[in-house]
Amino acid sequence: MIRFIAGIAGVLVMSACTTVSPQKSIALAGGDVVARAPAGFCVDDHASRPSADFAVIAPCATLGADQALPSAVALATIQVGADGSGTVTGSETDMRNFLQSEAGAILLSNAGDSSTVSDVSTQISDGRVTVAFNDTAPHSMGGLQDKEWRTFTDVNGRLVTVALRGLSAAPLDDSTGIWLLNAMAVGIAPAVLIQATQTSDI
Secondary structure, three states: OHHHHHHHHHHHOOOOOOOOOOOOEEEEHHHOEEEEOOOOEEEOOOOOEHHHOEEEEEEHHHHOOOOOOOOOOEEEEEEEOOOOOOOOOOOHHHHHHHHOOHHHHHHHOOOOOHHHEEEEEEEEEOOEEEEEEEEOOOOOOOOEOOEEEEEEEEEOOEEEEEEEEEEOOEOOOHHHHHHHHHHHHOOEEEHHHOOOOOOOOO
């Protein structure tokens, strides 16, 4: 996260550093699932842990790419569960009800404390459950706003969780947060359905 904040500072002062081409996609779950970042965003290979099926997506400009920051600056995390962990499809209503419960608030809280979570709202669609909430517990990555957007879906029989927050200094509004979360989520698919390239198309 320090790298993320420092990257933003570097972009803002237009430092003349050597640029790099961060990757646009990452293979997770032994290559079964591919996550591809939307326009303006790339995979943070330093913060991501493919061995744990975990990825961090940040603005490409903060990762060394020679381009401007996107209009909406945010940090997203992607976690892919174990084989067979996907339980969202067909149980969307049950999961929505769980997320609105005390136990759901405990799950959403960064501290595992339901008292830090408020203003929970949920949406369901075919195969996806999305929740927006405020969490005052300290985030493992500093400098982010308290409001979080998180979506749960199944990919290749695995539970996939995508979480997104804007900066505390430039927080996202609800419509922008939902839009950007959806853009992150649609880029996650079985490897056979998405072309995982390392070239930049930003």
